[in-house]
Amino acid sequence: xxxxxxxxxxxxxxxxxxxxxxxxxxxxxxxxxxxxxxxxxxxxxxxxxxxxxxxxxxxxxxxxxxxxxxxxxxxxxxxxxxxxxxxxxxxxxxxxxxxxxxxxxxxxxxxxxxxxxxxxxxxxxxxxxxxxxxxxxxxxxxxxxxxxxxxxxxxxxxxxxxxxxxxxxxxxxxxxxxxxxxxxxxxxxxxxxxxxxxxxxxxxxxxxxxxxxxxxxxxxxxxxxxxxxxxxxxxxxxxxxxxxxxxxxxxxxxxxxxxxxxxxxxxxxxxxxxxxxxxxxxxxxxxxxxxxxxxxxxxxxxxxxxxxxxxxxxxxxxxxxxxxxxxxxxxxxxxxxxxxxxxxxxxxxxxxxxxxxxxxxxxxxxxxxxxxxxxxxxxxxxxxxxxxxxxxxxxxxxxxxxxxxxxxxxxxxxxxxxxxxxxxxxxxxxxxxxxxxxxxxxxxxxxxxxxxxxxxxxxxxxxxxxxxxxxxxxxxxxxxxxxxxxxxxxxxxxxx
Ligand code: CS2
Numbered sequence: 001x002x003x004x005x006x007x008x009x010x011x012x013x014x015x016x017x018x019x020x021x022x023x024x025x026x027x028x029x030x031x032x033x034x035x036x037x038x039x040x041x042x043x044x045x046x047x048x049x050x051x052x053x054x055x056x057x058x059x060x061x062x063x064x065x066x067x068x069x070x071x072x073x074x075x076x077x078x079x080x081x082x083x084x085x086x087x088x089x090x091x092x093x094x095x096x097x098x099x100x101x102x103x104x105x106x107x108x109x110x111x112x113x114x115x116x117x118x119x120x121x122x123x124x125x126x127x128x129x130x131x132x133x134x135x136x137x138x139x140x141x142x143x144x145x146x147x148x149x150x151x152x153x154x155x156x157x158x159x160x161x162x163x164x165x166x167x168x169x170x171x172x173x174x175x176x177x178x179x180x181x182x183x184x185x186x187x188x189x190x191x192x193x194x195x196x197x198x199x200x201x202x203x204x205x206x207x208x209x210x211x212x213x214x215x216x217x218x219x220x221x222x223x224x225x226x227x228x229x230x231x232x233x234x235x236x237x238x239x240x241x242x243x244x245x246x247x248x249x250x251x252x253x254x255x256x257x258x259x260x261x262x263x264x265x266x267x268x269x270x271x272x273x274x275x276x277x278x279x280x281x282x283x284x285x286x287x288x289x290x291x292x293x294x295x296x297x298x299x300x301x302x303x304x305x306x307x308x309x310x311x312x313x314x315x316x317x318x319x320x321x322x323x324x325x326x327x328x329x330x331x332x333x334x335x336x337x338x339x340x341x342x343x344x345x346x347x348x349x350x351x352x353x354x355x356x357x358x359x360x361x362x363x364x365x366x367x368x369x370x371x372x373x374x375x376x377x378x379x380x381x382x383x384x385x386x387x388x389x390x391x392x393x394x395x396x397x398x399x400x401x402x403x404x405x406x407x408x409x410x411x412x413x414x415x416x417x418x419x420x421x422x423x424x425x426x427x428x429x430x431x432x433x434x435x436x437x438x439x440x441x442x443x444x445x446x447x448x449x450x451x452x453x454x455x456x457x458x459x460x461x462x463x464x465x466x467x468x469x470x471x472x473x474x475x476x477x478x479x480x481x482x483x484x485x486x487x488x489x490x491x492x493x494x495x496x
Contacts, residue, residue: 022103029062038065044261052283078256091369122175137383144460148208169209199227310377418442
């Protein structure tokens with residue numbers, strides 16, 4: 001076999017025999033988008049759509065990636081060494097793997113190296129959009145009140161050092177300040193995170209920060225900057241060494257950090273932009289006046305469904321989403337959760353049959369080629385569950401609906417946070433910004449069965465809801481007596 005070739009612009013033509021490569025002239029591509037948070041998801045989703053659009057000849061929409069943390073250096077270094085090119089491996093359920101080199105990323109900056117350069121890049125009038133995948137936790141909101149956490153030490157730092165911010169809000173504020181001072185139109189701030197009303201959320205958080213810094217600028221931002229809401233969707237597991245090997249052995253290409261994803265891809269965006277936008281509709285995105293029903297459907301069914309499988313499955317000893325959903329008990333539990341607890345809180349979505357949507361989710365979750373690890377799903381649960389699952393619980397409690405499926409997930413989350421092991425006693429790798437608070441609250445369960453629910457920033461007033469706490473108390477007590485989660489799942493299924 002021929003020696004594998006390093007992924008690089010100069011080797012592209014030779015690699016084109018094995019895989020699809022960009023056919024547009026990357027040297028001519030202008031940077032129209034600055035994207036903060038270049039992880040797997042950005043690269044399988046927005047960068048993929050944009051790459052497809054560049055193929056149509058719209059070369060004003062290249063992407064400059066930005067990393068705000070030291071931890072982003074590895075991604076920057078790897079991508080820089082391969083001229084910001086990377087492989088996107090689309091894995092089909094029948095084992096077929098499609099591979100395309102994505103070329104829409106044309107630069108990458110690390111703010112920790114030069115904060116002013118990042119501010120200037122955003123402020124440059126060529127930048128029409130600053131898009132974000134900063135994760136649910138990156139918005140710095142209080143999970144219960146929804147307020148901006150102004151007391152966060154990093155926010156305080158950014159208010160004192162506007163030219164050397166640490167968080168996204170400091171960068172956006174500084175760049176928008178430059179645009180305003182120069183009498184230029186602002187860029188659009190486009191969130192691509194799994195947060196309900198992600199654009200409104202980005203707006204509220206940015207305004208809270210900007211107000212604390214310069215109320216006049218905040219008023220200008222409020223009037224002139226657009227923050228389209230969007231529903232984003234493509235399952236993108238963490239890249240593994242096996243993916244890198246597959247590329248080298250089967251495609252003859254050396255890529256330090258490829259991305260793998262499922263074939264399905266969806267992006268529904270509200271059509272409101274401050275300074276123009278790419279015609280992403282030419283390559284499959286949907287522009288709509290109001291994204292609310294789409295995003296609620298996706299978050300309450302897909303993301304919550306993931307969390308249901310993630311937490312229950314971790315305790316049971318499952319490792320991946322496809323493994324969990326191929327277990328008949330988990331498949332039944334997931335479907336019943338979707339039908340009995342999630343569907344009642346959803347609105348009609350024009351053109352979408354919810355039953356078919358749920359079938360398609362289960363099919364997507366079952367894709368055996370996508371090894372989506374439960375560890376990724378459970379990562380940062382303290383930021384995810386208050387967006388994915390707890391609102392459904394609250395709505396059902398208020399309407400007198402069913403809550404047992406979701407309540408068992410909360411009890412499982414407590415056990416998981418306390419013990420950090422599955423039912424066989426094997427260690428689970430818990431990664432969460434609030435790991436120690438979660439552990440502390442959960443560890444007091446044997447003395448006070450409701451101690452986990454006393455975490456006010458997560459559960460708020462739910463601690464006072466007796467319908468919920470009495471059911472939770474019974475479940476958590478049973479789980480602590482016998483961590484065989486399958487018994488409790490069966491009993492929820494029988495009772496409901
Ligand atoms: C997952 C999402 O992080 C999670 O818990 O539910 O990353 C999910 O895979 C994506 O939103 C799919 O679009």
